[in-house]
Each structure stands twice: as C-alpha cells, then as structure tokens.
Amino acid sequence: MNQSFLIKTSLNKPLLTLLSIPVIVSLVLFAIVAFLINSRNAIVENNIIQTGQRATLSSEIEQLRFYWQEIRVHNRDTMSEAGDEMLKAQIGLHDAFVTADQHIETSILTSKMLSQDGRADLQRLQALFSDYENSLNISIDLLITLHQAYLDTPEFWQPLISMLTSASRIYGNTDPEWDTLSLSFSTDIEKFYDALSRIVSGRDLAEQTIANTHLTSINAFLTKYNHIEAINNFKTQTFSQYENLYYLAIDTITKTKNESKMRSAIVGDATKIISATGLRQIKHTQNLSQQSLNASQNVQHTQIWSWFGAALLSSIIAFLLARSLNSVLSRISATISAMAQQHLATPTHLSGSNELAVLAMNLDSSISNMAKMVSAVREQSNDVASSSTELACVMTQSSSNAEEQSAQIEQIAAAVTELSASSNLVASSAKNTEVQATDAASLCQLGQEIAEQNKSRADDLTEQLTETALVVENLRTHCVSIEEVATVINNISEQTNLLALNAAIEAARAGEMGRGFAVVADEVRNLAGKTQQSTVHIQKIISELQAHSVDASEKVDLCLDTITVTRETSIQSYEHLTDINTAIQSIYSNSTEMASAALQQSNAVEEISGTVVGIKDIINQNVTGIEESSKASNFLSELAEKQRSQLELFTVN
Secondary structure, three states: OOHHHHHHHHHHOOHHHHHHHHHHHHHHHHHHHHHHHHHHHHHHHHHHHHHHHHHHHHHHHHHHHHHHHHHHHHHHHHHOOOOHHHHHHHHHHHHHHHHHHHHHHHHHOOOOOOOHHHHHHHHHHHHHHHHHHHHHHHHHHHHHHHHHHHHHOOOOHHHHHHHHHHHHHHHOOOOOOHHHHHHHHHHHHHHHHHHHHHHHHHOOOOOHHHHHHHHHHHHHHHHHOOOOHHHHHHHHHHHHHHHHHHHHHHHHHHHHHHHHHHHHHHHHHHHHHHHHHHHHHHHHHHHHHHHHHHHHHHHHHHHHHHHHHHHHHHHHHHHHHHHHHHHHHHHHHHHHHHHHOOEOOOOOOOOOOOHHHHHHHHHHHHHHHHHHHHHHHHHHHHHHHHHHHHHHHHHHHHHHHHHHHHHHHHHHHHHHHHHHHHHHHHHHHHHHHHHHHHHHHHHHHHHHHHHHHHHHHHHHHHHHHHHHHHHHHHHHHHHHHHHHHHHHHHHHHHHHHHHHHHHHHHHHHHHHHHHHHHHHHHHHHHHHHHHHHHHHHHHHHHHHHHHHHHHHHHHHHHHHHHHHHHHHHHHHHHHHHHHHHHHHHHHHHHHHHHHHHHHHHHHHHHHHHHHHHHHHHHHHHHHHHHHHHHHHHHHHHHHHHHHHHHHOOOEOO
C-alpha cells in the first residue's frame, strides 16, 4: 500500500475514526466468525435433535419387536388350546395383533425420521401381520371344527359290544372263523381308536400309517359281515362317523401344518424386517453422531483459524495506521525539536482536516509568526542596548547581587510555604488513612468470620452428601438383588408353563378321563403366564430404579465436587483476608508514624518561615539605597542584554 496515501488518509480522517478502524474491523470480523460458528453449531444442534428422534424411533422399533414376541407367545398358547379355550385365546391373539398394528401406525409411521424404504418395509410388515393372523384364523377354524366333530361323535364302546354280542349269537356256533375274526376285529378297532385319539389330541400324523392298517382290516371285517343287521347298523350309525372324523383329522392336521409352514416363512420375513429397520436406525444414528463430531471439529478449526485471521488482519491494519501516524508525529516532533533548539526555519509542511493536520498547520503558523517577531524584537533590542549600556555598567554589579539575593529569598519563602501546606496535607491524609485502615481491619475480621462459617457449612454438607451417596449405592445394590429374584421367578414360571403344557397334552391323550386334569393344567399355565408378565414388569421397574439410582449417585458426586471447590475457595478467602488484615495493620502503624512526623515537620517549617522573613527584611533595607538610582538603567540594560543574547540564538532564515 502506498505510504503517501496512508499519510494523506491519516491527516484527513478524524483521529477517533482512525483509532476506531482496527476495533471496528476486529468487531466485524469477530461478528462474521461468530455467525459462521453459530451456523456450524446449528448443524450440530440439528444433528443432536435428529439423533434423539432416531433413538426414540429405535426404542419404538424395539417395542414393536416386543409386541411381535408377544404375538408369537400368544400363537403358541392359542394353538395349544382346544375348544372354547382356543376361542378365548384367539381373542387375546387378535388384541395383540391390533396393539402391534396401532403401534406401527401411531408411533413409527408418524415419525419424520423414518425413510421411504423403512416406511415401505413397515407397510409390508403390516401386510405380513395380516397374513399371519389370517393363517392363524384358518388353522384355529380347522382345529375348532375338528374338536367339535370329535365331541359330536357318538358313544363307541357300548354299540361295539352290543354289535359283537348280537353277531356272536348268530355265528358263534355256525362259523368257525367268527371267533378268530371277531377277536382280530376287536384288536384292530381298539388300536384304531387309540391311534385316532392320539391323532386328534396330539395333532400329529405319526400314527396315520398304523391307523390306516387297522382301518383297512376293520372295513374288511364290516364288509364281510355287512349283511348282519347289527354289524350294518354299527357301521352306518357309529363307525362311519369315527371314520369321517379320522379323515377330517388327517385333512385338518395336513392343512394346519401347511399353514404353520407358511407362518414360519412369515415369521422369518417379519423378523428380518424388524431387525433390518432397527439396524437401519442404528446406522443412521451412528452416521448422525459422526456428522456431529465432524461438525464440532470443523467448528473448532473454524474458530481457531477465524480468530487468528481476524487478529492478524486487525494487527496489520493497526500497524499500517500506527506507522502512518508515527510518520506524521515524527515530522511534527522534528519541527518542535528544532524550535526547542531555536531553529525557526523547519516547518512541517503538512496539511489536512483532522486534529494532527490542524496541529501541524498551527505549528507552522506559530513558527512563521515567531520568526517575524524575533526579527522585529532583535532590531528594537539593538537600539535599547546602545542607549543604556553606559548607565547599566555602573550599577550592574551591586544591582545584580541584590536582585539575586532577593530572588533566592523569594524562592526559599515560596518553597517553605509549599512545604508547610504539604506537611499539613500529609498529616491530614495520614489521619484519614488511619481511620480507613481501622474500618478495613474491622471488615476483614468480619470477612474472616463469614469465610470460617462457609467452610464449616461446606464440611457439614459434604458429610451429608457422602451419606446420601452411600444410601443411593445401597438402593442400587438392593435393586440388583430384587432383579435376580425376579429372574429366578421368571425362570420358574417358564418351567411351570412348559410343565402345564405337557400336562395338558397328556390329559388330551387320556381323553375323557383327563379332562379335569386338563382344566387344572390350563389354570396352572395361565397363572404361570401372569407370573411371567408380572416378573417382566418388576424387572422393568427395577431397571428404571437402577437407572435413577445411578443418575442420583452421579448428581451427588457432582455436588460433592462443587462443595469441595467451595470449601477450598472459602479457605483461600480466609487466608487472603488474613493477609489483608495484616497489611492493614501495617498501614495503620505507618500512618500513625507519618502523621507524627508531618506534625513535627510543620512546626519546623513555621520556624524556618519566620527566619526567612527576617532575612528578607534585612536585604530590602540593603538595596533601598541603590534602588532609586539604578532602577531605570539596570532594568533597561539587563532587558536589552537578555533580549540580545536570546535573540541571537534563534535561526530565522
């Protein structure tokens, strides 16, 4: 940048403006930096908000996973029931589906953080839930139909015995094969009935081959003796319904197994969707956390480099302005130095509109006027000196001695007067200092007492917070113990549920004889399920208590740290107040000594003043004789000589 331009600028702009330029530039740059940092912080804040929303969405997805597990548990319980109990369980299963669907609609799909892919996956998940429920309803309807058909079958054993009795009366003595075939028929029909009961109650086709073999033998026997009315009636009225029940059971179990396979596929797809959605949210949350970290680092780097750049630019501007102002001031200083050395031929030659320029122009004008005045006075001094030289030579020596003594006495008198006033002022100041030192000592003593009280209260509060921390830790330990007990109860309820399920299966196998035991097993299983739900709720409450106890412990630790710092600060304040009190006591002692010394000095000055007045009177009497005769000539001669000697020092041209 051109130096003459800077000098010209520094002479035409007000000094306040010039001095404000670096400050204004710094403020503008700092404002820009603050705006940049604020924009970066806004990005970080937005990422933090999104991270919180993502965490909330992840929590809702985990809740959806929990609802899905409940649906599967309800499915297991429903499929293990029969008849009216299965219908009741179906209602609970439907409620579980409704809860999961409402959770998706109100808590997940409404989230702004959910991507289009996630939204599509959840809508597909809703469709899978619907397919899963439809498949369950199909299986339940089939099993209800099978169970009703089983209940609607007529009495079996009494008609069978009546049929065999009637047929034995006819063929007992006439047909040699009757006894063998009837015995084989009884065995086949008994084993077929057992296999059918196991197929219906166990819903398993493992006995199908055995049942088919016995059914073939039974049909062969009934066909061979179909012409007997009792056998024909048994076949058409009783056995045909059991045969239909058998085929219905095979068809129902086959269809339910197919539906079960389809549900297994749905379970896999639904679980994958829930897991993928949760992992997607975790990935987004991690990305947002990384972005927040990067943005925070960028804010730090921007802040450092921006402050550095702003400070550097402000320093450069301040340096350039200072250099230009220094150049102007150097020229003014050179001119003033020349004036001090009686050189009146070195003006600044500066012009402008600000304070420095006006000062330089006034200085140049003063130098010009002074040069003209010196030239005129020099000419007049020559005339006066020539007319008073002879008269001044006679009276010079005596007049000079008298004037010198008088001047010295005047200086001594003035100095003594000033010394007396200073002594009185010192004494007054010392007295005020003494009073103020006394007040300050009292205040320091009060501050020491307050600091000591603060230290004592901080110690008491530290002890109470330490006891609180121990109580919170004991609470957290008891919560862990309760959680362990709840876990044990949960495990017992699960085992009880399995045992009740096995008991229900065994009761179903037992048929009519096991129905009472099946009711008891169902109640046990229901109680186990309720116990399991209660333990889960207890574990959730305990987890919240543990979290709150940890939070309380952390806050108590923070309070302990704060109280420790406060206590240390109180101790330091007490020590500083002690030092201040000691210093004030020293000031008080010094002030007392100072006041005493000032009083003594004032007395001595008064004595000196009286002596000086006497000396002055004597000198005035000595110079009275020559004052009248030498007054005019001495004054003119001395004035002329001084003017001549002084004016000779000035360089005008």
